[in-house]
Amino acid sequence: MKLAIDHLSCRRAGRLLIDDLTLTIAGGEALVVKGPNGAGKSTLLATLAGRLKPAGGTIRLVGDDATAGRGGEEDAPLAERAVLVGHRDGLKVALTAAENLVFAAAMLGAPATPAEAAAALDVFGLAHLADIPVGYLSAGQRRRVALTRLVLARFVPVDRPVWLLDEPTSALDAAAQEDLAHLMRQHLAGGGLIVAATHLPLGLEGARSLTLGSQAGYHDAADGWEFGA
Missing domain, CATH: 1.10.8 (Helicase, Ruva Protein; domain 3)
Structure with missing residues (x-):
């Protein structure tokens, strides 16, 4: 299973917040989305969850696990395979x-x-x-x-193997944050996929990082590869 984002653009309230974003996230991987308020973190998650329509580009969930019983390389609707926990409860x-x-x-x-x-x-x-x-x-x-x-x-x-989390540790004490980190690590170990927008550490070693806003860029913590706008 992999989440393929290809030339994705997102608008909110008439503003272009994300332009021409392309990346792939495989099962067992986490992507941490960072950036200042208003940079488009919540908009990206809402778009991935199917709550907002993309301004351009495509979002696909592909692979054997994503299309069980339908032949492995067809696309699966991401909204039907994801669970979104927004910044509001x-x-x-x-x-x-x-x-x-x-x-x-x-x-x-x-x-x-x-x-x-x-x-x-x-x-x-x-x-x-x-x-x-x-x-x-x-x-x-x-x-x-x-x-x-x-x-x-x-x-x-x-x-729902794709978890979309917006500031998931908000209002959590240290013990609850560790419980969540343990749960996320279990999910990744089982082949799940996480995209999380946060300002705080999540306790996920090797997670990739996407920064939106004026210092936009992408960093793969596993191998040091990065690109930026």
């Missing part, structure tokens, strides 16, 4: 933590039971809060509930 404050995950699972096409949602919450140590409306939770707890969408595949039949 995207939770319904009147619903409990478990109810929010049941809703999220349904949106991903795999209905979940409250018990399955509680089991997923336990990955982040939140099972005891499963029946609490998220409006009563702290910012860090709400962030962990939002991130629990990433592990739904362990409990319901959801196959």
